[in-house]
């Protein structure tokens with residue numbers, strides 16, 4: 001099946017971390033992108049950086065979704081993280097996509113949607129609905145991003161402690177968001193990815209202890225790993241104004257991470273990129289070079 005690039009690709013969640021990375025990759029490859037955003041200024045920024053079209057609306061507004069989808073060739077659906085209506089939003093997008101005759105739906109899901117964590121479960125429901133929708137699709141299942149270091153970077157440098165709210169030996173196949181954007185762009189623009197589900201993981205098995213060791217080498221001083229206590233995590237989240245349902249979901253996610261980590265395999269990402277996925281030391285050197 002040929003890839004339809006004559007009509008724009010609709011990207012939802014386009015002003016978020018993942019959305020911006022994916023849009024930037026597509027635009028630099030000369031692909032026409034229609035961004036779905038809920039803030040005019042975010043849309044203006046994306047247009048200035050090369051997006052072709054913008055639709056302003058809320059993902060919960062069915063009419064806005066329908067009109068955003070008409071005239072697009074493919075949809076890259078990136079739902080806001082831990083959205084309580086993720087499965088319903090996905091179902092609406094799939095129905096409108098089918099009605100509008102889009103050629104493929106690419107769903108940005110998560111690694112192991114079947115685990116017992118609320119937002120994984122909602123992504124699993126979305127995956128099932130997509131498989132049953134009659135649309136051609138590709139499902140992307142990324143692991144936890146390396147970029148979760150960015151919000152704690154100043155604290156790491158100031159205190160010498162790498163502190164996230166789960167066990168220091170819980171291991172993850174941390175993956176670089178730049179690699180994910182490149183792989184997403186390849187999937188959207190190259191033929192042959194219909195009806196595929198791709199696990200997208202980094203090349204290492206990394207715990208907080210491993211990350212702290214790599215950071216110690218990078219900074220030339222000792223960084224130690226520490227599990228952030230639950231009550232400190234909850235206090236910080238409430239102080240930052242995080243809504244209670246999201247705090248609850250994050251607590252369940254962190255409890256699962258604490259017990260099991262989140263591990264997958266990097267072979268598929270390697271194949272999609274045509275190179276070894278980025279390792280953690282390379283990511284740190286690239287994003288925090290002056291440290």
Ligand SMILES: NC(=O)c1ccc[n+]([C@@H]2O[C@H](COP(=O)([O-])OP(=O)(O)OC[C@H]3O[C@@H](n4cnc5c(N)ncnc54)[C@H](OP(=O)(O)O)[C@@H]3O)[C@@H](O)[C@H]2O)c1
Nearest residue numbers: 013014015016017018038058059079080081142143144145
């Ligand atoms: N972070 C990870 O490690 C990881 C791993 C695997 C999968 N994922 C998945 O990746 C996806 C994207 O995560 P992210 O961290 O890139 O998200 P993010 O930076 O928080 O961005 C969320 C986006 O959704 C938009 N948004 C929120 N509510 C909306 C609404 N009601 N209507 C329209 N737009 C709305 C936001 O718009 P504003 O700019 O206006 O706020 C923003 O563009 C999530 O589904 C997450 O589960 C993440």
